[in-house]
Amino acid sequence: MIRLKVIVGSRRPNRSADLVVPWIERRVVDRGTFDVDLLDLKDWNLPLFQEHPGSIGDMNDPVYSQPIVREWNHKIREAEALLIVTPEYLHGMPGLLKNALDNVFLSFAFRNKPVAAVSYSTGIAGGSRALENLAHVALEAEMILLRNTVIIPFVDTAFDTSGSPANPMTDAAATVMLEDLEWWSRVMTDARASGQLPPGSARVRNILASGKRT
Numbered sequence: 001m002i003r004l005k006v007i008v009g010s011r012r013p014n015r016s017a018d019l020v021v022p023w024i025e026r027r028v029v030d031r032g033t034f035d036v037d038l039l040d041l042k043d044w045n046l047p048l049f050q051e052h053p054g055s056i057g058d059m060n061d062p063v064y065s066q067p068i069v070r071e072w073n074h075k076i077r078e079a080e081a082l083l084i085v086t087p088e089y090l091h092g093m094p095g096l097l098k099n100a101l102d103n104v105f106l107s108f109a110f111r112n113k114p115v116a117a118v119s120y121s122t123g124i125a126g127g128s129r130a131l132e133n134l135a136h137v138a139l140e141a142e143m144i145l146l147r148n149t150v151i152i153p154f155v156d157t158a159f160d161t162s163g164s165p166a167n168p169m170t171d172a173a174a175t176v177m178l179e180d181l182e183w184w185s186r187v188m189t190d191a192r193a194s195g196q197l198p199p200g201s202a203r204v205r206n207i208l209a210s211g212k213r214t
Protein backbone atom coordinates (compact mmCIF):
# COMPACT_ATOMS: atom_id res chain seq x y z
CA MET A 1 0.00 0.00 0.00
CA ILE A 2 1.16 3.50 -0.84
CA ARG A 3 1.40 5.80 2.19
CA LEU A 4 -0.74 8.78 1.15
CA LYS A 5 -1.19 11.99 3.14
CA VAL A 6 -4.21 14.09 2.22
CA ILE A 7 -3.79 17.75 3.26
CA VAL A 8 -7.01 19.78 3.58
CA GLY A 9 -6.40 23.52 3.19
CA SER A 10 -9.45 25.15 4.81
CA ARG A 11 -10.54 25.36 8.43
CA ARG A 12 -13.68 27.50 8.21
CA PRO A 13 -16.91 26.43 9.91
CA ASN A 14 -19.40 25.30 7.21
CA ARG A 15 -16.57 25.11 4.71
CA SER A 16 -17.09 23.80 1.17
CA ALA A 17 -14.18 21.46 1.85
CA ASP A 18 -16.72 19.22 3.57
CA LEU A 19 -18.37 18.62 0.19
CA VAL A 20 -15.11 17.82 -1.56
CA VAL A 21 -13.08 15.88 1.00
CA PRO A 22 -15.49 12.95 1.72
CA TRP A 23 -15.85 12.38 -2.03
CA ILE A 24 -12.12 12.42 -2.90
CA GLU A 25 -11.28 10.36 0.18
CA ARG A 26 -13.81 7.74 -0.92
CA ARG A 27 -12.35 7.73 -4.44
CA VAL A 28 -8.84 7.21 -3.04
CA VAL A 29 -9.88 4.45 -0.61
CA ASP A 30 -11.89 2.64 -3.31
CA ARG A 31 -8.75 2.14 -5.39
CA GLY A 32 -7.43 -0.20 -2.68
CA THR A 33 -3.83 0.87 -3.28
CA PHE A 34 -3.46 3.78 -0.85
CA ASP A 35 -3.07 3.76 2.91
CA VAL A 36 -4.79 7.12 3.57
CA ASP A 37 -3.93 9.52 6.39
CA LEU A 38 -6.13 12.66 6.45
CA LEU A 39 -4.15 15.73 7.56
CA ASP A 40 -7.00 18.20 7.95
CA LEU A 41 -5.58 21.62 8.83
CA LYS A 42 -8.60 22.31 11.04
CA ASP A 43 -7.17 19.63 13.34
CA TRP A 44 -3.57 20.88 13.08
CA ASN A 45 -3.20 24.07 15.05
CA LEU A 46 0.17 24.88 13.51
CA PRO A 47 1.80 28.13 14.65
CA LEU A 48 2.42 30.89 12.15
CA PHE A 49 5.80 29.98 10.74
CA GLN A 50 8.59 31.03 13.09
CA GLU A 51 11.47 28.58 12.66
CA HIS A 52 15.08 29.77 12.58
CA PRO A 53 18.51 28.15 12.98
CA GLY A 54 18.19 28.28 16.79
CA SER A 55 14.91 26.35 16.79
CA ILE A 56 16.19 23.55 14.56
CA GLY A 57 18.91 21.83 16.63
CA ASP A 58 20.11 18.63 14.97
CA MET A 59 19.64 19.13 11.21
CA ASN A 60 19.10 15.37 10.80
CA ASP A 61 16.12 15.44 13.19
CA PRO A 62 15.11 19.06 13.80
CA VAL A 63 13.32 19.86 17.08
CA TYR A 64 11.55 23.07 15.94
CA SER A 65 9.93 25.71 18.12
CA GLN A 66 6.97 23.54 19.12
CA PRO A 67 6.33 19.77 19.26
CA ILE A 68 3.44 20.10 16.79
CA VAL A 69 5.81 21.43 14.11
CA ARG A 70 8.07 18.44 14.63
CA GLU A 71 5.10 16.09 14.46
CA TRP A 72 3.91 17.81 11.26
CA ASN A 73 7.32 17.38 9.63
CA HIS A 74 7.39 13.72 10.66
CA LYS A 75 3.94 13.18 9.13
CA ILE A 76 5.02 14.64 5.81
CA ARG A 77 8.24 12.66 5.96
CA GLU A 78 6.29 9.39 6.24
CA ALA A 79 4.47 10.12 2.98
CA GLU A 80 5.15 8.29 -0.26
CA ALA A 81 2.49 10.40 -1.99
CA LEU A 82 0.48 13.52 -1.15
CA LEU A 83 -2.85 14.93 -2.18
CA ILE A 84 -3.58 18.59 -1.48
CA VAL A 85 -7.20 19.77 -1.40
CA THR A 86 -7.35 23.55 -1.68
CA PRO A 87 -9.93 26.28 -2.10
CA GLU A 88 -9.03 29.54 -3.79
CA TYR A 89 -8.71 32.66 -1.64
CA LEU A 90 -7.78 35.92 -3.41
CA HIS A 91 -6.53 34.07 -6.48
CA GLY A 92 -4.12 31.94 -4.47
CA MET A 93 -4.00 29.12 -1.95
CA PRO A 94 -5.24 30.01 1.58
CA GLY A 95 -2.61 31.43 3.91
CA LEU A 96 -3.44 28.51 6.20
CA LEU A 97 -2.18 26.06 3.59
CA LYS A 98 0.89 28.10 2.64
CA ASN A 99 1.78 28.33 6.33
CA ALA A 100 1.49 24.54 6.67
CA LEU A 101 3.82 24.10 3.68
CA ASP A 102 6.28 26.68 5.08
CA ASN A 103 6.35 24.73 8.35
CA VAL A 104 7.88 21.77 6.49
CA PHE A 105 11.22 23.40 7.04
CA LEU A 106 14.69 21.91 6.57
CA SER A 107 13.32 18.37 6.71
CA PHE A 108 13.06 18.32 2.91
CA ALA A 109 10.03 16.09 3.51
CA PHE A 110 8.28 16.94 0.22
CA ARG A 111 11.40 16.41 -1.83
CA ASN A 112 11.08 14.01 -4.76
CA LYS A 113 7.54 12.98 -3.84
CA PRO A 114 4.48 13.07 -6.11
CA VAL A 115 1.78 15.53 -5.14
CA ALA A 116 -1.74 15.50 -6.60
CA ALA A 117 -4.13 18.42 -6.14
CA VAL A 118 -7.84 19.07 -6.05
CA SER A 119 -9.01 22.68 -6.16
CA TYR A 120 -12.44 24.18 -5.82
CA SER A 121 -14.21 27.49 -5.51
CA THR A 122 -17.68 28.95 -5.67
CA GLY A 123 -16.64 30.79 -8.84
CA ILE A 124 -16.19 29.68 -12.45
CA ALA A 125 -12.40 29.24 -12.21
CA GLY A 126 -12.74 26.36 -9.71
CA GLY A 127 -9.62 27.27 -7.79
CA SER A 128 -7.37 27.03 -10.85
CA ARG A 129 -5.42 30.10 -9.69
CA ALA A 130 -4.80 28.46 -6.32
CA LEU A 131 -3.32 25.53 -8.27
CA GLU A 132 -1.06 27.87 -10.24
CA ASN A 133 0.07 29.38 -6.96
CA LEU A 134 0.69 25.88 -5.59
CA ALA A 135 2.80 25.06 -8.65
CA HIS A 136 5.23 27.88 -7.83
CA VAL A 137 5.53 26.72 -4.25
CA ALA A 138 5.83 23.05 -5.20
CA LEU A 139 8.84 23.75 -7.39
CA GLU A 140 10.84 25.26 -4.55
CA ALA A 141 9.86 22.44 -2.19
CA GLU A 142 10.99 19.97 -4.89
CA MET A 143 7.59 18.30 -4.96
CA ILE A 144 6.64 16.46 -8.12
CA LEU A 145 3.33 18.21 -8.72
CA LEU A 146 1.21 16.19 -11.13
CA ARG A 147 -0.07 17.77 -14.31
CA ASN A 148 -3.47 16.09 -14.06
CA THR A 149 -5.54 17.73 -11.34
CA VAL A 150 -9.21 18.02 -10.39
CA ILE A 151 -10.76 21.49 -10.66
CA ILE A 152 -14.25 21.99 -9.23
CA PRO A 153 -16.08 25.23 -10.14
CA PHE A 154 -19.35 26.29 -8.50
CA VAL A 155 -18.55 23.94 -5.63
CA ASP A 156 -21.74 24.73 -3.71
CA THR A 157 -23.80 22.95 -6.41
CA ALA A 158 -21.14 20.51 -7.65
CA PHE A 159 -22.28 17.51 -5.59
CA ASP A 160 -25.65 15.75 -5.46
CA THR A 161 -27.43 14.71 -2.26
CA SER A 162 -25.48 11.43 -2.16
CA GLY A 163 -22.19 13.35 -2.24
CA SER A 164 -21.32 12.38 -5.83
CA PRO A 165 -20.17 14.98 -8.36
CA ALA A 166 -22.96 16.26 -10.59
CA ASN A 167 -20.52 16.62 -13.51
CA PRO A 168 -19.06 13.27 -14.78
CA MET A 169 -15.90 15.18 -15.74
CA THR A 170 -15.07 15.54 -12.05
CA ASP A 171 -14.96 11.78 -11.48
CA ALA A 172 -13.10 11.19 -14.76
CA ALA A 173 -10.47 13.77 -13.80
CA ALA A 174 -10.06 12.13 -10.39
CA THR A 175 -9.51 8.72 -11.99
CA VAL A 176 -6.75 10.05 -14.24
CA MET A 177 -5.12 11.99 -11.40
CA LEU A 178 -5.11 8.98 -9.06
CA GLU A 179 -3.72 6.68 -11.78
CA ASP A 180 -0.87 9.15 -12.21
CA LEU A 181 -0.37 9.41 -8.47
CA GLU A 182 -0.03 5.62 -8.15
CA TRP A 183 2.43 5.43 -11.02
CA TRP A 184 4.59 8.28 -9.76
CA SER A 185 4.49 6.94 -6.21
CA ARG A 186 5.89 3.59 -7.30
CA VAL A 187 8.53 5.20 -9.51
CA MET A 188 9.66 7.72 -6.92
CA THR A 189 9.60 5.36 -3.93
CA ASP A 190 12.01 3.10 -5.85
CA ALA A 191 14.07 6.08 -7.03
CA ARG A 192 14.44 7.51 -3.51
CA ALA A 193 15.41 4.07 -2.17
CA SER A 194 18.17 3.78 -4.78
CA GLY A 195 19.74 6.98 -3.44
CA GLN A 196 19.09 10.70 -3.69
CA LEU A 197 21.35 13.61 -4.40
CA PRO A 198 21.71 15.91 -1.38
CA PRO A 199 19.68 19.13 -1.68
CA GLY A 200 21.17 21.63 -4.13
CA SER A 201 21.87 24.24 -1.45
CA ALA A 202 24.13 21.78 0.42
CA ARG A 203 25.92 20.81 -2.78
CA VAL A 204 26.60 24.46 -3.66
CA ARG A 205 28.04 25.00 -0.16
CA ASN A 206 30.29 21.95 -0.56
CA ILE A 207 31.56 23.09 -3.96
CA LEU A 208 32.37 26.55 -2.62
CA ALA A 209 34.05 25.10 0.50
CA SER A 210 36.21 22.83 -1.64
CA GLY A 211 37.61 25.86 -3.45
CA LYS A 212 36.90 24.23 -6.82
CA ARG A 213 34.62 25.93 -9.28
CA THR A 214 33.44 22.86 -11.20
Ligand SMILES: Cc1cc2nc3c(=O)[nH]c(=O)nc-3n(C[C@H](O)[C@H](O)[C@H](O)COP(=O)(O)O)c2cc1C
Pocket residue numbers: 010011012014015016017018087088089090091092120121122123124125126127155
Ligand atom coordinates in the same frame (compact mmCIF):
# COMPACT_ATOMS: atom_id res chain seq x y z
C1 LIG B 1 -10.96 35.08 1.83
C2 LIG B 1 -11.66 34.51 0.62
C3 LIG B 1 -11.20 34.79 -0.63
C4 LIG B 1 -11.81 34.22 -1.75
N1 LIG B 1 -11.28 34.45 -2.98
C5 LIG B 1 -11.77 33.78 -4.06
C6 LIG B 1 -11.13 33.89 -5.33
O1 LIG B 1 -10.15 34.58 -5.50
N2 LIG B 1 -11.64 33.18 -6.37
C7 LIG B 1 -12.74 32.37 -6.23
O2 LIG B 1 -13.15 31.75 -7.20
N3 LIG B 1 -13.36 32.25 -5.03
C8 LIG B 1 -12.89 32.92 -3.95
N4 LIG B 1 -13.50 32.79 -2.72
C9 LIG B 1 -14.67 31.94 -2.61
C10 LIG B 1 -14.26 30.55 -2.17
O3 LIG B 1 -13.83 29.81 -3.28
C11 LIG B 1 -15.42 29.84 -1.51
O4 LIG B 1 -15.84 30.62 -0.38
C12 LIG B 1 -15.08 28.42 -1.06
O5 LIG B 1 -16.23 27.87 -0.52
C13 LIG B 1 -13.96 28.42 -0.02
O6 LIG B 1 -13.71 27.13 0.44
P1 LIG B 1 -13.93 26.71 1.97
O7 LIG B 1 -15.38 27.06 2.28
O8 LIG B 1 -13.68 25.23 2.02
O9 LIG B 1 -12.99 27.52 2.80
C14 LIG B 1 -12.92 33.37 -1.59
C15 LIG B 1 -13.39 33.11 -0.30
C16 LIG B 1 -12.79 33.66 0.79
C17 LIG B 1 -13.28 33.33 2.17
